[in-house]
Amino acid sequence: MPNNGADFRGLGANAGNGIVYADGFAGAGGVVGPKTIINTTITFDPPSLATGAIAVSSGITLTGTALGDHVELYPPYDTQGIAVQAQASAANTIVISLHNRSAGTVDLASGTWGVVVKRRV
Known part of the structure; x- marks a missing residue:
């Protein structure tokens, strides 16, 4: 699978934890x-x-x-x-x-x- 630069392993404090933030479901405001x-x-x-x-x-x-x-x-x-x-x-x-x-x-x-x-x- 080619690497297009996207890293879905998590961001910031969640780097490497396998957490994907999509559409606000994982926290920080927006949609619940x-x-x-x-x-x-x-x-x-x-x-x-x-x-x-x-x-x-x-x-x-x-x-x-x-x-x-x-x-x-x-x-x-x-x-x-x-x-x-x-x-x-x-x-x-x-x-x-x-x-x-x-x-x-x-x-x-x-x-x-x-x-x-x-x-x-």
Whole structure:
């Protein structure tokens, strides 16, 4: 790898420590890390999904959510090979995307899912 003069091992007192300063996350003013905006639960009943199938839920109201927020889901059980992802789709609304990566049809039960919404402030 050519040396273009960039040294990412740290600066000043952190020289050689492997600390990289990017976008203000590592201290000194500016941007701070994401802040938890919402920590709650929702009742969600995923559809039955055949192998390879993808489904997106209808909008789920989650007051306080804004476009660009990071949405984390915590299912109440083993998702049996179903990949789950959520995103804010509009103000106060999230959608959940599911992808069955298993070798058979999976029908997950309705349950109480944990939801955490974070926002970069």
